[in-house]
Amino acid sequence: MHEDSESKSSIGVIGAGIQGVCISLCLIKKGFKVTLIDREDPGKASASYGNAGHFSPYSSVPINRPDILVDVPSMLLSSTGPLALRWNYVPKMIPWFLKFIKNCSKKKMLHTAKYMHQILDLALPAYDELFKDVDVSGLVESKGILYFWTDKDLKSRELEINIRKELGVEQQLLKPHEIHDLEPNIKPVYHGGVLYPSARHARNPKKILLKLFDAFLAQGGNFNKQEVKSISFDENNKPIIKTESNFYKFNKAVISCGAFSKKITDTLGEKIPLETERGYHVHFKGFDNLITRPIIFLNRGFGITPMEQGLRVVGTVEFGGLQNPPSKKRIKNLVDNANYLFPQLKEHYDEWLGFRPTLPDFLPVIGPSKKNKNLFYSFGHHHLGWTLGAISGKIISKLIAEEKTNLDLSPYNSLRFS
Numbered sequence: 001m002h003e004d005s006e007s008k009s010s011i012g013v014i015g016a017g018i019q020g021v022c023i024s025l026c027l028i029k030k031g032f033k034v035t036l037i038d039r040e041d042p043g044k045a046s047a048s049y050g051n052a053g054h055f056s057p058y059s060s061v062p063i064n065r066p067d068i069l070v071d072v073p074s075m076l077l078s079s080t081g082p083l084a085l086r087w088n089y090v091p092k093m094i095p096w097f098l099k100f101i102k103n104c105s106k107k108k109m110l111h112t113a114k115y116m117h118q119i120l121d122l123a124l125p126a127y128d129e130l131f132k133d134v135d136v137s138g139l140v141e142s143k144g145i146l147y148f149w150t151d152k153d154l155k156s157r158e159l160e161i162n163i164r165k166e167l168g169v170e171q172q173l174l175k176p177h178e179i180h181d182l183e184p185n186i187k188p189v190y191h192g193g194v195l196y197p198s199a200r201h202a203r204n205p206k207k208i209l210l211k212l213f214d215a216f217l218a219q220g221g222n223f224n225k226q227e228v229k230s231i232s233f234d235e236n237n238k239p240i241i242k243t244e245s246n247f248y249k250f251n252k253a254v255i256s257c258g259a260f261s262k263k264i265t266d267t268l269g270e271k272i273p274l275e276t277e278r279g280y281h282v283h284f285k286g287f288d289n290l291i292t293r294p295i296i297f298l299n300r301g302f303g304i305t306p307m308e309q310g311l312r313v314v315g316t317v318e319f320g321g322l323q324n325p326p327s328k329k330r331i332k333n334l335v336d337n338a339n340y341l342f343p344q345l346k347e348h349y350d351e352w353l354g355f356r357p358t359l360p361d362f363l364p365v366i367g368p369s370k371k372n373k374n375l376f377y378s379f380g381h382h383h384l385g386w387t388l389g390a391i392s393g394k395i396i397s398k399l400i401a402e403e404k405t406n407l408d409l410s411p412y413n414s415l416r417f418s
């Protein structure tokens with residue numbers, strides 16, 4: 001067994017997506033001795049690599065709105081819509097769906113919105129703190145994010161706009177000519193839209209993640225490329241991380257494996273109902289100059305972000321677990337939708353499937369494990385894990401350093417599922 005316990009502040013962080021990398025960097029800045037463990041090289045094919053790159057501090061209104069269930073059948077039947085099921089996985093999803101339905105009351109939705117807003121509001125300042133030491137010039141754009149819609153079938157729009165207004169989120173409602181002025185190349189299919197001016201976008205999420213990772217290494221961080229199998233505890237309650245080939249003992253450990261975190265928490269006997277919402281992207285190389293900022297066509301539930309790789313077309317919420325192969329139908333849906341808005345697009349590249357980690361109340365788990373005070377969790381950030389990387393890193397590092405966060409963290413505790 002490798003003993004890292006000679007230093008009383010050794011921390012093992014499992015998972016080098018945006019969560020694990022930000023947590024590790026925040027911890028090392030506080031003087032901890034940190035080992036980051038991942039089965040892959042950081043940013044290889046994780047959700048943190050392939051997401052839409054939105055930094056979305058406005059996005060506090062969750063999917064679990066009271067009228068969502070009425071919309072599900074038509075969403076599933078639509079050939080252009082975002083929702084899909086892998087039927088072989090439906091029986092395994094039933095417990096999650098039942099918990100999700102319980103969370104679709106107005107009261108629960110407002111609870112989620114309030115506590116998503118609490119951390120989303122701090123998300124960009126937390127990144128700015130990390131970016132002081134990391135050169136992200138040319139990689140982060142501050143041009144807002146534009147949503148637009150046609151008048152057909154969009155009941156939720158008004159409710160969302162009102163909740164955001166109450167939360168004090170900056171939003172500019174747009175008339176069709178204003179959308180055209182902002183993004184003249186989009187086919188004018190829309191009847192209205194909204195611009196979130198404070199939002200930013202990544203020109204290349206992987207490059208940003210690697211810059212943060214390099215900053216972690218430069219400050220003395222260790223990286224260990226191994227698959228973690230389980231965690232146990234010694235007689236002093238210190239975590240022992242078991243990988244495919246070794247055991248590592250730390251003073252404290254963090255699980256931040258995105259949608260794969262449940263595989264480890266299950267070995268601890270803690271039943272956290274984490275599932276995955278599978279999402280896809282394709283690239284259209286050389287077309288990124290068609291738009292200035294990310295756009296989202298709400299009726300069809302997909303988005304396009306201008307990136308270094310070209311236009312990244314991103315979307316789909318597919319319930320199908322971690323093992324099912326990618327769906328060609330979902331890729332075709334994205335390509336067709338992109339061509340609908342930009343008929344000039346040519347061949348697409350890089351068909352990618354990624355796993356959003358999602359809990360049934362659409363709040364993440366951030367905080368200590370119910371099993372052991374030396375084990376911490378940071379996963380389940382669903383559609384917003386990229387935005388919430390730096391703030392989760394800040395919160396977890398403060399909890400480990402036993403510093404005050406001045407936040408109400410109880411809504412993110414895994415105990416809520418007990």
Ligand SMILES: Cc1cc2nc3c(=O)[nH]c(=O)nc-3n(C[C@H](O)[C@H](O)[C@H](O)COP(=O)(O)OP(=O)(O)OC[C@H]3O[C@@H](n4cnc5c(N)ncnc54)[C@H](O)[C@@H]3O)c2cc1C
Binds near residue numbers: 014042056
């Ligand atoms: C299509 C799509 C679009 C998205 N768009 C956005 C967006 O625009 N804005 C936004 O804020 N969020 C977005 N998201 C969500 C966001 O990408 C995720 O919430 C976030 O990346 C999750 O980060 P993570 O670090 O928790 O997990 P991941 O990025 O999935 O990283 C987990 C890491 O853990 C490692 N790992 C897993 N199991 C083990 C193990 N047993 N041992 C060792 N290592 C292990 C994996 O190799 C991986 O590197 C999107 C997601 C998808 C799929």
